[in-house]
Amino acid sequence: MSALPPNLSGMGESTARTLSLLTLLQAHRWWPGEELADRLGVTTRSVRRRVDALRELGYEIESTPGLGGGYRLAAGTRMPPLLLTDDEAVTVAVGLRVAAATGIVDGESTALSALAKFEQVLPPALRERVNALGRSIGSRPPRGGPVPSELLGALALACRDHERVRFAYTAANGVETRRLVEPHSLVSGDRKWFLIAWDLDRAAWRTFRADRIADLLGTGVRAEPRELSPEEAAEFALAASDRKVAENATAIMAMPFEDMRAHFGPWAQNASPVDGARTAWPFGGDDHPTMTTALAWIPAGVSYEVQADRAYLEFLHDHASRMLAAAEASLAHLNTPAT
Known part of the structure; x- marks a missing residue:
């Protein structure tokens, strides 16, 4: 049996276990009653009493009777007592949507997970306000x-709950298929969302662009989680990106290939060893300023040269000269004694 979480151990036992029950219900879409009782260290009868207590507080909890029965947290007719006003709840939901849509590094999956949990209990009237505000707030548009x-x-809930789903998918060549998959994770890359999932019909990992998914249907069937590291998921998303950049160049850096791969992770895709001490790394972008930002990721102290057409090399030379002049002027100002 599980002990109470440390942050709840200072409360009265009954209150703490009720809040622990709420935490568990928010963590998964459906829980067997016996498993909840085991995790809380109580009887199934005690679980029913605590479920009733949460219902009195405004949480809509659906139950399935019988030997294999269980509970799930559902959206109710009013907002549960999260110490938020309706306006605050709308603001939080809109903020999470913007954070997820803009692809914040190391934050988009957290924002999406929080958004999925939050919207699970958001009443329809408030969800409509969130949708209206979300459409009016500008953010960096997706490429897809x-x-x-x-x-x-x-999709985030399906990944969280390891629930098999069906959907219609339109490939890049326009061919439409029906897929049955076990979702693993959502990954953002190149301003697109990708679903990484195990395709049951093909018995292999597949990557699906979210903007090409339609008619999503949950099956209610939970699958055993399959092992896939975050780095592998990111590599799948990178490989699936069909974007063609307008400009290309290659950085030849004084860094052994294996060291370069360890440092850049999934962003080392398409890199190749030149010799034992150097690595060739292709990079690109929609324009010269955009592609130049890639060079900032080369580690400090690592020398490199750039192979590109004359137009980009001239741009890079001018850009670097102006940056150097600006830095020297600022440093001279800082080093000038005050009078």
Whole structure:
């Protein structure tokens, strides 16, 4: 049996276990009653009493009777007592949508997970306000087609709960298929969302662009989680990106290939060893300023040269000269004694 979480251990035992029950219900879409009782260290009868207590507080909890029965947290007719006003709840939901849509490094998956959990209990009237505000707030547009936040939320829940789902998928060549998959994770890359999933019909990992997914249906079937590291998931997303950049160049850096791969992780895709001490790393972008930002990721102290057409090399030379002049002027100002 599980002990109470440390942050709840100072409360009365009954209150603490009720809040622990709420935490568990928010963590998964459905829980067997016996498993909840075991995790809380109580009887199934005690679980029923605590479920009733949460219902009195405004939480909509659905139950399935019988030997294999269980509980799930559902959206109710009003907002549960999260110490938030309706306006605050709308603001939080909109903020999470913007954070997820803009692809914040190391933060988009957290924002999406929080958004999925939050919208799971958001009443329909408030969800409509969130949708209206979300459409009016500008953010960096995706490179693919628009992806409804409701779809992203549903996919995030399926990943969280390891629930098999069916959907219609349109490939890059326009061919439409029906897929049955076990979702693993959502990954953002190149301003697109990708679903990494195990395709049951093909018995292999597949990557699906979220903007090409339609008619998503949950099956209610939970699958055993399959092992896939975050780095592997990111590599799948990178490999699936069909974007063609307008400009290309290659950095030849004084860094052994294995060291370069360890430092750059999934961003080392398409890199190749030149010899035992140097690595060739292709990079690109929509324009010269955009592609130049890639050079900032080369580690300090690592020398490199750039192979590109004359237009980009001239741009890079001018850009670097102006940056150097600006830095020297600022340093001279800082080193000038005050009078």
